[in-house]
Every structure is written in structure tokens, then in C-alpha cells.
Amino acid sequence: MKKFYFLAAMMLLVSISMCAANYITIGEDVRVHPRYLDGYYQVTAVMEADGMLDSWNINTEWPKGVIPKLVAGIQSLDGMYLHYTDRYGMDKVLQAPLQASVEYGTISSEVTTLGYWDVDGDDLYDTYGTVKWMPGTYELFTLNLDISPEYRDGYIGWYGVLTSGADQRGAVLQGVRFAKPCHLWVGYPVGDVSGNETLNVDDVTMLISYVLNGSGNLDEFGIVAADVNGDGNVTIADVTMLIGRVLSK
Numbered sequence: 001m002k003k004f005y006f007l008a009a010m011m012l013l014v015s016i017s018m019c020a021a022n023y024i025t026i027g028e029d030v031r032v033h034p035r036y037l038d039g040y041y042q043v044t045a046v047m048e049a050d051g052m053l054d055s056w057n058i059n060t061e062w063p064k065g066v067i068p069k070l071v072a073g074i075q076s077l078d079g080m081y082l083h084y085t086d087r088y089g090m091d092k093v094l095q096a097p098l099q100a101s102v103e104y105g106t107i108s109s110e111v112t113t114l115g116y117w118d119v120d121g122d123d124l125y126d127t128y129g130t131v132k133w134m135p136g137t138y139e140l141f142t143l144n145l146d147i148s149p150e151y152r153d154g155y156i157g158w159y160g161v162l163t164s165g166a167d168q169r170g171a172v173l174q175g176v177r178f179a180k181p182c183h184l185w186v187g188y189p190v191g192d193v194s195g196n197e198t199l200n201v202d203d204v205t206m207l208i209s210y211v212l213n214g215s216g217n218l219d220e221f222g223i224v225a226a227d228v229n230g231d232g233n234v235t236i237a238d239v240t241m242l243i244g245r246v247l248s249k
Contacts, residue, residue: 021050021178022048022049022050022162022173022178023047023048023178023180024046024047024048024058024162024178024180025045025046025158025182026043026044026045026156026158026180026182027043028180028181028182028183029182029183029185030043030182030183031185031186031187032147032184032186033186033188033195034186034187034195034219036147036186037147037148037149037151037186038147038148039146040144040145040147041144042142042143042144042145043142043143043182044077044139045058045107045139045140045141046137046138046139046140047079047133047137047138047140047162048137049135049137049162049173050135051171051173051176052132052133052134052135052164052169052170052171052172052173053133053162053163053164053173054111054112054130054131054133054163054165054172055108055109055110055111055162055164055165056109056160056161056163057106057107057108057160057161058106058108058158058159059105059157059158059159059160060105060106060156061105061156061157062104062156062157063154063156063184064151065147065148065150066146066147066148066151066154066156067103067104067145067146068104068144069143069144069146070102070103073104073143073144074098074100074104074107074141074142074143075141075142076096076140077139077140077141078138078139079133079139079140079141080098080138080140081093081094081096082094082095082096082111082132082133084113084115084116085115085116085117085125086115086116086125087114087116087125087127089116089123094111094113096111097109097111098140104143107141109140111131112130113130114127114130114131115131115132116128117168117169126168128167128168128169129165129166129167130164130165130167132164132167132172145184147186151186152186153183153185154183154185155181155182155183156181156184158181158182159179159180159181160177160178161175161177161178162176163176187221187225188222188225189225190225190227190228191228193206193210193218193222193225193226194206195221195222195225199242199246203242203246204239204242207234207239208239210223210226210234211234211235211236211238211239226238228242228245
């Protein structure tokens with residue numbers, strides 16, 4: 001009876017999550033503040049899975065001017081710690097291995113430790129296969145990116161596969177491929193011409209000065225952020241829109 005309820009619950013979970021995506025991403029559109037140029041900027045890899053898996057692999061391509069920190073540049077997060085039961089019925093936590101090539105062309109993890117369950121309720125624990133990530137969302141690791149002073153805009157190639165060995169508890173992901181390139185660009189938020197990460201009256205004052213006098217204390221990133229309405233020109237219309245945004249905060 002216990003086995004029946006467990007399998008029924010697993011089937012319900014699969015049916016609910018059939019439309020979920022399977023991938024690992026560091027974000028599709030990531031903005032970097034200019035203060036990180038010639039320094040390190042940290043991104044977080046997040047996995048979304050709608051099935052069980054025990055292995056994943058990521059292939060990367062880095063744009064000119066961006067490379068991961070080569071020494072201690074990657075750090076495991078909570079999503080790499082998997083809870084399971086051992087053959088004696090004891091609750092355990094496994095840290096999944098995190099592997100990367102020398103220049104982070106590949107990043108991967110494969111779990112080979114066996115997990116166990118008392119499927120018949122007889123206090124005898126049998127293996128269901130390897131310990132696995134269950135369906136859900138996981139923060140896997142952080143990467144520190146070394147960004148050159150000249151870098152402004154580009155794409156990080158980010159693609160790979162989620163897969164698994166068999167599991168007695170239910171369906172697993174097998175050879176599920178994903179592609180999640182990251183648009184990584186340097187700049188200020190729209191309207192934040194001062195670059196302090198906050199929209200306020202200082203931004204309005206600086207923008208008015210720039211529009212009226214064609215001058216001001218706007219750097220290259222502030223000038224881009226000044227095009228509030230996105231029409232390619234910086235005019236009084238941008239001032240009006242920025243005032244509206246500041247007042248609506």
C-alpha cells in the first residue's frame with residue numbers, strides 16, 4: 001500500500017510539471033555596473049528541472065573581454081547538497097561534485113552515490129539508483145567573471161545537457177538538452193544618469209542640464225541611460241518621462 005501511494009504521488013508530480021522547462025542558466029539579460037570593469041562580477045547558476053536527474057554538463061563560450069576567474073572562481077551553493085537515505089535508513093546529505101575545465105569551457109557534476117528506500121515498509125532498505133536532484137529549482141554555484149575595462153556588450157555561450165541513470169521511484173530526465181545564452185552588458189538602469197542605482201531628483205536635474213546645455217556631468221553610460229523613452233535621442237520628452245518615473249516611486 002505504501003508503494004502504491006508513493007508511485008501515485010510521483011505520477012501526480014510529473015503530470016503537474018509537464019510544462020516546466022529543464023535548463024541551467026546564469027540569466028538571459030544581465031547588466032553589469034561599470035564599477036565592476038577591470039574587476040570581478042559574480043553570477044549565479046540556477047537549475048530548473050521537472051524530473052529527476054543525477055548528472056548535468058554545461059559548455060561555455062566567453063566573449064572577448066570576459067573570462068571566469070581562473071583560481072577559486074567557482075563556488076558551490078545549497079543546490080549542490082542533496083538529501084537522501086542510506087542503506088541503514090539514516091538521513092544523509094551529499095555534496096555533489098562540481099567539476100570544471102581549466103578555463104571553464106565545461107562545468108559539470110555527476111552523482112554516483114547510491115540512495116535507498118524502504119519501498120515495502122519492512123524496514124529493509126533497497127537502492128532505487130543514484131542519489132538525484134528532484135524536480136524543482138536549485139541555485140548550483142557562483143562564478144566570478146573577470147571583466148576588462150574595454151568590455152561593453154556581448155553574449156556568453158551557455159548550453160548543455162541534463163541526464164540521469166534509471167531510478168526505481170519513477171521517470172528521470174535523459175539527455176535533455178538546453179541552450180541559455182546570456183546577454184551580458186555594461187551600463188546604468190534607464191533614467192539613472194548619475195549611475196548611483198537609484199532614480200531620484202538628482203537624475204532629473206542632471207538630465208535637464210544635459211538637454212538644455214548639451215553638457216553636464218554625464219559619462220558614456222549616463223548618456224545611454226538618458227534616452228528614457230528609447231527613441232534613440234535625448235530630448236525634453238525623456239525629461240518628462242523621467243520625472244513621471246521619479247514621482248511614481
